[in-house]
Amino acid sequence: MKKEFLKSSNEQLKKFAEIVNRDKPLRQVTVDEKLKVGVDLGTSSIVLTVLDSKNKIVYGAYEYDHAVQDGIVVNFIESVNILRRLKEKAEKVLGRELKTACGAIPPKTGKRSxxxxxxxxxxxxxxxxxVEDExxxxxxxxxxSNGTVVDIGGGTTGISVFKDNxxxxxxxxxxxxFHMTLVLGGRYKIKNDExxxxxxxxxxxxxxYAVIRPVVEKMATIVQNMGAEIIDPVIVVGGATNFTEFTTTFSKKLKRRVYKPPYPQFVTPLGIAIFDD
Structure with a gap:
């Protein structure tokens, strides 16, 4: 299978990486046009994304955080404060108020989450x-429409299989x-922040990567254990996949081609915004 099927999303991700946390949007917006906002409360970062009515990228911002554990908010006030700062920054850059937003949670974490x-x-x-699943x-x-998404965040690995949309x-x-971080901390005898x-x-x-490769192999094993339920293409996303050799390790374990978009940490946040209707 050729990589062309990811071409459009790859281009969008590169555009987003150019403007995220900057002082200018990708384009100017009017005060009354519809804007769609996505909020990703992740274990290692909180991301706010802004799209227009045609799902084209307008702006985005993020902050690293420690307010969420395993995909579930454990520090409500810190999460609110970070998101409020991101919202205020986006509104200042865009020159208008943001009114609605969609959120997301890891699969099967329940209505309470x-x-x-x-x-x-x-x-x-x-x-x-x-609130959608990530x-x-x-x-x-x-x-x-057909394939398997492996979303590896700070605290969880979510696997979703799609057939005919x-x-x-x-x-x-x-x-x-976070489990990679724990392994590194143990190996070098340093604190989690370090x-x-x-x-x-x-x-x-x-x-x-030489130290955390076993963690990546464990993630791949989770997918491998699904056996015939997996549908190609297999696409890995999420901030924890941001290593050059990540797809090589996954492909070797699964014995099938694995794809990773550029800036995989922004795929889910941008997808969340699309649901803000």
Missing amino acids: AKVVANVIEETGLLCTG PTAAAKFLRL KLIHVIDEATGG AEELKRNKNKESEV
Whole structure:
């Protein structure tokens, strides 16, 4: 299978990476046009994305955080404060108020988790229009009608299988980027904050990946254990996949081609915004 099926989404991701957290939007917006907002309350970061009515990228911002654990908000006030700052920054750059937003949760984490996410969003003055599951949001952005999305965040690995635009199977496992951080902390006998910084240091990537490869292999094993339920193409997204050798490890374990878009940490947040109708 050729990589052309990801071409459109790859181009959008590159555009988003150019404007995220900057002082200018991708284009100017009018005061009355419809804007769609996505809120991704992740374990390692909170991301706010803004699209227009045609699902074209307008703006985005993010902050690293420690307010969420395994995809569930554990520090409500910190989450609200971060999201409020992101909202205010976006409104300043866009020159207008944001009114609605959609959120997301890991698969099968329940109505209670969805309610907490909705409460965080609405505490900032936004009207929450819905809460989707994260891999489904990723598939929406990727325009994937048939295939498997493996969404690896800070705390969880969510796997969603799609056939004919329908979600036919979904699982969620408590393994993610935070577990990589724990392994690094144990290996070098450093605190989690230091290990997290080391993990994100691109200059140390080769050294870091050699240590955390077993965690990646465990993630791949979760997918492998689904056997015949997996449908190609397999696409990995999420901030924890941001290693050059990640897809190589996954492909070797699964014995099938695995794809990863550029800036995989932004796929799900952008997909969430599409649902803000």
